Amino acid sequence: MTKVIHSIDEMKKIIKELKKDNKKIGFVPTMGYLHEGHESLIKCSTSENDITVVSIFVNPIQFGKSEDLDRYPRDLERDRQICEKNGVDYIFNPSYEEMYPEGYKTYVEVEEITKNLCGAFREGHFRGVTTVVTKLFNIINPDNAYFGKKDFQQLKVIQQMVKDLNMDVNVIGCPLIREKDGLALSSRNKYLSKEERESALSLSKSLFLAKQLFESGETDPQTIKKKMEELILSYPLVREIQYIEIVDSETLKPKEKVEKGDTIALAVYVGNTRLIDNIQL
Ligand code: AMP
DSSP: OOEEEOOHHHHHHHHHHHHHTTOOEEEEEEOSSOOHHHHHHHHHHHHHOSEEEEEEOOOGGGSOTTSSTTTSOOOHHHHHHHHHHTTOOEEEOOOHHHHSOTTOOOOOOOOSTTSSTHHHHSTTHHHHHHHHHHHHHHHHOOSEEEEEGGGHHHHHHHHHHHHHTTOSOEEEEEOOOBOTTSOBOOGGGGGOOHHHHHHHHHHHHHHHHHHHHHHTTOOOHHHHHHHHHHHHHTSTTEEEEEEEEEEOTTTOOBOSSOOTTOEEEEEEEETTEEEEEEEEO
């Protein structure tokens, strides 16, 4: 039976008892509206730990002013059923006031690798992410924490933070889950109309094309990016390509010559919905 906990004190008390019993705790942080991408993280956690905690918290401080905080999809009962089905022990679902009470003043910031890719277009986003994840780690005190490679830059930023701040948690990156036709699963896919969903396939299609080009010998990033751009813009409901970058998977620095192991990441607006995707070569 999955228990839903709203209070930080109560969650900490439960964790303290579990730790007394030497239970290994797996943690999956999410913003809810769970899909098979989240489920795959949960499955990793339940198979590798005694107890799995999933947090569901739409973290306002990681959204920009003109972003989709207010319309972000939420459905706790639906999420609870998905957690139940997957053997989750606890959902941690605090309110905004619980996490950021009046007088809140502390933020965590990772430098450099938060400045390009999504960081260049979402000011303060990663500061919001690292702050909330630090708070959640302090509350849940997990042995293992699971993050999806769908948010490739986020995973790198969390790994860097955990290393730099000597946090006692093992960060595990899990594979990016796609629909059969290639679309990367995302809670934001709910925003897409049928026609927009068709155009949203441009992201994964362009990444698969890039991989093919690389595998047949192309190593010039500009050539690969140009061909990706052409493919994406051939879809009618693509409003804007925010970025396409080919970066070193560790440093996140742009590459002058593409090599095996590099990551191609992109952000594209389909209608009003901003979608991201990536592939590692
Ligand atoms: P979110 O609820 O979107 O903040 O995502 C919570 C976690 O699920 C993050 O670690 C994401 O990277 C991960 N996630 C989201 N979508 C996918 C996906 N399609 N495949 C794998 N992991 C995902």
